[in-house]
Amino acid sequence: MMQNTQAVLLEVKNLTKNFGGLQAINDVSFVVPEGKLIALIGPNGAGKTTVFNVISNLFPASSGDVLLAGKSLVGLSPVQIASLGLIRTFQSARVFPGMTVLENVMVGRHRMMRSNLFDQMFWLPRNRRAEADIYARAGALLDIVGLQQFRDSHAIDLPMGAQKMLEVIRAVVACPKILLLDEPAAGLNDAETADLAGLLRAICDSGITIMLVEHNMPLVMGIADEVLVMETGRLIMSGKPHIVQRDPRVIAAYLGMEG
């Protein structure tokens, strides 16, 4: 197998999650090699978001294990998981209301902040340097996604597409080892989707591993290194995009979704 030649960053083993009687995910296993962009696709209700929720331990798995760089994430809090470098976004864009666009990006840097409350209260140079650094990073990222001119606007006044972009760069500024993105292209128009594709590829090339849940097939096929397909809680296949795309089971699953 090709994965053996690469370090495995995230490994999911026999993951199962039941909600009452409903089996939302059923014995799912996969690995995400370091530095790759892996897409997870599947019709609505297939359990993709639940996979993310269990990995980031928003709620615990019914059984199974998740390893990040060989360390088990089971039983860790979402905060601890984030501090290990696994940062996720949400299907519904969750920018923080009550903060400007720029502040929304800057808050993403939290886990990398080394200045403490004391430094901040006394306006110590250490904190001012740290703040200047985040300010510059956030500004640069806003430039890249073309939101610079809205930096002082109220974040929730942005159109949905821009909020999605904002959420992605807020996650990037946290310097994650691996980024879990839940449908970042939902609500984006074609031009924005193309921009997003470029952005994701660039993030991945900069060394951040990405796992992407997405509905938008052209986006996935264009940028993913490997595609995993889920249907009703099970992983039904995985492989290179062009191979997955032609698989009758995938076509059936997606036709089923359309109908």
Add this chain to the structure above:
Amino acid sequence: MVEAVQIGLGGILQGCTYALLALGFSLVFRVTGVINLAQGGFCILGALLAHSFQAEFGWPILLAAAGGIAVTAMVAAVLGALVFVPGLSRVAHGNMLMLTAGLLALLTGAILLIWGSQPYALPPFSGDQPAVLFGITLPTQGFWIIGSMVSIVLALWWLLHKTNIGRALRACSENPAAAALMGISVPGMTLLSFILAAMIGATAGIVIAPITSLQFDTGSLFSIMGFIAVAIGGVGSFPGAVAGGLLLGLANQFATAYVSSLFSSALSVGLLLAILIWRPSGLFNVGKTRRQDVREEARVQKGLIRIARQAAWIWGGLGLVLAFTLPLWLPGGSLLSSLNITGILFIALIGLNILSGYAGQVSLGQAGFMAIGGYTAGWLAVQYNVAPILGVLAGTLISLICAVILALITMRLRGLYLALATLAFGLMIDSLAVGLDDITGGPSGLTGIPSFSIGGLDFSSPLRMYYLILGIILVSLFLMAGALRSDFGRALQAIRTDQTAAAALGINVPMYKLAAFAISAVFASLAGSLYAFDFNYLSPEMVGTTRSFELVTMMVIGGEGILLGPLLGSGLLTMLPTMFEALSVYKTFANGALLAFFFLYLPEGMFGGLVRAFRVIKNRVGHRPKRSLLHEGRV
């Protein structure tokens, strides 16, 4: 043995009242997800109305009771339609609790205006002669109390399960969106639940009035007891409300009989905490779970107030000059003193604002920390001649310890509980301030507190006090501005609106809440100490629950989430009654009314309003208006 049974009976009677209150809480909570603190106010309103109908109009008692309930229902209809229901769609969920606290203040204030501050009681419905059974005396009123509870429980059950209205109410509580699609008027049903709860509350007040005397401010105690009952039983559960009420009533009566009445409310709070630690969702589980990964529907947020750096320097400079020279312009005397109070309360508000305005955690017990700070410093100075500054530090330390304990216990629970625990904490401190009279001087207060002094320098004149307070405020603002403009402030603001998303970014939500709570307690404690040194005197009502509510109002009308905002609120509510003596009786009423008004119509407060008005003027007068996404991108 007979004695114990006697006490138990008393407990059951009291428990019935709590159970009725708890039923009202559960009813409104089921339909709206909000704890309606106004509940206790309706209780008192109903009872005092019945008293007036009976004593002044000479109505027979049952007719007077019915009249009291009917008029209370009308008042509830008006408040519900004008404030509560519109608030549900306009006010952030966490702030609804403060809004209902505002309604409670409004009712309390109105009752004070109409009936004054003396206690009232109704005559027993069936005469004074108690019933004696097996050597146990039971006031005949007891049968009325138990009877009305049982009939209300049955009526409620019948209404909810056997009628169309009940089905509609339940549909609203289970799935409001689906209910609306089915053609049910959700606002209508919400209003109905609010009115029904008020009527249940009024009934409770009326039937208990012959055996307990009631006065204008008993309402907050009733609200908190009803809430404790409902939290013990399981918020939203009707059997839980009854069980919780009875349990609490019994615990309360036995504590009063065998320990001391002073500590009965402290013990109630203890009971609550013990049960919540043991079973966070109460004795009866309602078993409704929400998808946590889906965001709560984002309520309309207030606009964003950010002041450009340059403008901040200019205005800050002007403000500083004004602050330093203000005493020179004042006609003197009382204005300067009330300016000092404005400043002292603003110190407490800086802390409250960090907790509520930035981190989004509601606290209704801030004055409890003021009391700890004030009494500790005052008592140490009076009794042991301890230097004021050491007294201040001692008070701060005790407040900090209380805050951390309170937060650690409640933090793991749902957000609501921290807010209510603060209210319970405030009431507990209230009762201790009255009860521990060796230290606090009891109801008449602690007298002979010296003025503040450091080394040889004393601050006995208002003018010196003014500059001391100004200095403390400036240092506090400097420190807090440093933290709030950095990572700390951003983390708090993230927590305020979306804890799940904040945690996903690695923000340690409980730790930041704890920090915000501790900071708020330190500021409140400091303010309390200064208050005691400024007045040379401290009495329980100066730092009681009314004060806690007043602080919330000041913060909201000044502008929460803006560091300087609450200063305007503190100034307005402190200076107005000084300038116009006649206004002071309206204070509680005005607090409640202003709070509701600002929440609904000017959520960014006076400060935000001023900034906005200034921007509009600036855009009109000069430069081309900058078109931004704010105007274009909105759908």
